[in-house]
Amino acid sequence: MRALNLTLLTDLYELTMMQGYFKNPTDQVVVFDAFYRKNPCGGGYAIAAGLEQIIEYVRDLHFSPDDIDYLKSLNIFDSDFLEYLRGFHFTGDIYAIPEGTVVFPREPLLKVIAPVMEAQLVETAILNLLNHQSLIATKASRVVYAAKGDGVMEFGLRRAQGPDAGLYGARAAMIGGCIGTSNVLTGQMFHVPVKGTHAHSWIMSFPDEYTAFKTYASLYPNACILLVDTYDVLNSGVPNAIRVFKEMKEAGLPMKGYGIRIDSGDLAYLSKQAHRMLSEAGFGDAIISASSDLDEYLIESLKAQGAKINSWGVGTNLITCNDNPAFGGVYKLAAIKNKEDSDFVPKIKLSENVEKVTNPGNKTIMRIYDKATGKIRADLICLEDEVFNPEEDMIIFDPMATWKKTKLAGGSYILRELLVPVFQKGHCVYTSPSVMEIRDICQKELDTLWDETRRFTNPQEVFVDLSDKLYKIKSELLEKMGQAAIE
Template identity: 70%
Template sequence: MNRQDLTLLTDLYELTMMQGYYAKGQHEKVIFDVFFRQNPCKNGYSVCAGLEQVIQYIKNLNFTYEDVDYLRGLGIFSEDFLQYLSGFHFSGDIYAIPEGTVVFPKEPLLKVIAPIMEAQLVETAILNIINHQSLIATKTSRIVFAASGDGIMEFGLRRAQGPDAGLYGARAAIIGGCVGTSNVLAGRLFDVPVMGTHAHSWIMSFPDEYTAFKTYAQMYPDNCTLLVDTYDTLKSGVPNAIRVFQEFRDSGRTFKKYGIRLDSGDLAYLSKEARKMLDAAGFLDASICASNDLDEYLLHDLKMQGAAIDSWGVGTNLITSKDNPSFGGVYKLAAIQNKEGTFVPKIKISENTEKITNPGNKTIFRIYDKTTGKVKADLISFADETFDTNEDMLLFDPIETWKKTKLTGGSYTMREILVPVFKNGECIYKSPSVTEIADYCRQEKKTLWDETKRLFYPHQVYVDLSPKLYEVKKALLNQMSITE
């Protein structure tokens, strides 16, 4: 299966800047960080995803003859530079937080260390991929949380923003906790469970609902979920489904999995009534699945109202993250190598303190409470800093620095969460399977306090700076203010 060549999937300005660097002979290495400033949907955390597709993108970076020819036709690139592009490949290092990890604002999800031209080219596609999949994985986590243990199925392909949004959105949804997807291509490419039974058109193509149900039950006894709302849910759909279940039972056959699906009307009322009818007929193990414009808020409310639903199909609101359809990851310059080979930290200032970047070559340590295994905080430090967990550690808020927390030596553990992915242009990382990533993500969420996972006004996890990083940042800021 051929993937489209994504080398030109970049903003024009990356190429005009590249040519500028090329012409001036600027080949020094730089460091760019990918980070985000706010969790989507006011969530208490995010789930990072998309790294495997970034790896594929980097591996396949290659300007074809046609690409170069197209760029030549724009009339703004020199033959020298086009020659350089013809032989282009990525030669740098990439570090990233593995997919499925819970992450927090302002910490680098991915770090590129490469000659400036290479680091600049890859900005747009990396952001595109990470922003999309992290968004959907995070949104899915919220929906899965609201379902408190019920299975969530991803049903959004028809409303996704194009084929890739459906395909990689399904991938991210599985990472975020969905039990399956309706998307067959996603099933094939990512080896994840595919789900679905029939639509209203199935019912309408038969002379009556009963015949449609009966035909379906005969064909699919392993998974016979009947859609009951084509005509009238409680007067026609549920009674016809029960009739078919009854006949099946009477003939001595059994379903492996069976039940009904509600796709319209008030799901709380209809599910409770349908449950009574199914139970009264002795079908206590028949499941009730619901779909129809669900999101985490409606799901939360339906659960509160005691809806008798045990499985949920979620479409548009999940696959587009409807109330917050972009993740907002950015790619910011953190350091430039000088002639001596040392990385000189760089900072981007802003009138908005929140938008000031963290300079230098950094890494992230996740700090856990030793007793509970829960996340205490994340600590951003320079990449070469080391910490001794037997020592006390004083954490402080990087903006309101008087807010401090002391961790007693021996009471906490630390784990570096940024790992090497590319070294000198070679991929040295093997992505787990999507199912493995999803399992890991489930474990990751267990490291969060309940207060951080709730849907509304969750407690935010601290992301602090090491004292050394804080001092360098402060010095750079002071230097800046003088320059202006």
């Protein structure tokens, strides 16, 4: 479909740094973590997404002759380095949290272990893909949550930030729980349901609204959602729709999947009035679909007002995540070793802001579920070789306030390692589920959160703790750096 040579979709500094390492040869193998610091939209969680596209990107990585020529034209790169790029491919390991999983701040969603030049090159595109899709999947899950079981359709392509934002944004929206998208290309590429009705222009291109409705009904009697707000919802749109529905009923049509769409005005008032009019005419089961600058807050408010809407088309605010349009994922060096060494040396980046100090070492994440309820108790970031026995008691503590301790009784909790192998020595060892399968996974994942974490205002934070061993390494590194600063 789309031939993606995205090898040059990177920041220039990745390439200048690569040349730096090339000119100062090193056997360094490094660990980079991709993680984020703050849940989008002030929420209590995020949804990991974008891994399938990251896999494609890493698999396809290669510098074409055109790419080499272009880089040469910049007069920054020497011919020996360009020759190296000509034969470049990724030889490292990648671990990632599967798509559709609920995730929390500071957890590595993806970990790259590779020679430093390779690990550096892939930074920008990995972040781009992970940031975008995780953002939209998270936003979609919030909108779907507000709709309380009603279907939510993704309608945002025209307002998306470019073709890919529409294409992959709709993919992510499906993962987050939408029941369909208007985006036909997404439907084709990812085998997800496509949905839609008609535009105001359809109505306006006929002599009158009734004729437009009638023509549409004759074309699509089994998916006849009529757009009623071109002229006047209650005085023209709904009466004309009822007239057409009556004719359909008289013609013996099964009357399934029929209804109206309201795209402007006071949705609470109009939907209640429309529902009353439809019910009085014997069409109380008509779908009432709404689509007008919706988001999770507006849907929640309309529900609270008793709006008679049971189908939601959400565009701009979902596809751009308008109240928080960037996920903020970063990619930070966590450990280094020489190729022949067995152990990694943990590395840390300081910051004036305590929250921004990175977690050092080659890590993984253990998710701790409460055995009785299946809900998440906490996540534990630990070193990748740590072993925990869920039959034993476990004491976890808040790394920002170490006196806040919790004891989990042995046998009361289940452990699951979140990071799974995706690439091993440059070979992909992971098969992505289909988007609809990831959507199912995501629904189950969301069920592992309490409603208190899913709510929009002041959600309860899920604890992300550090293992005792990791906490000690981090403290020692900080102490050493602080000591060095005053010497």
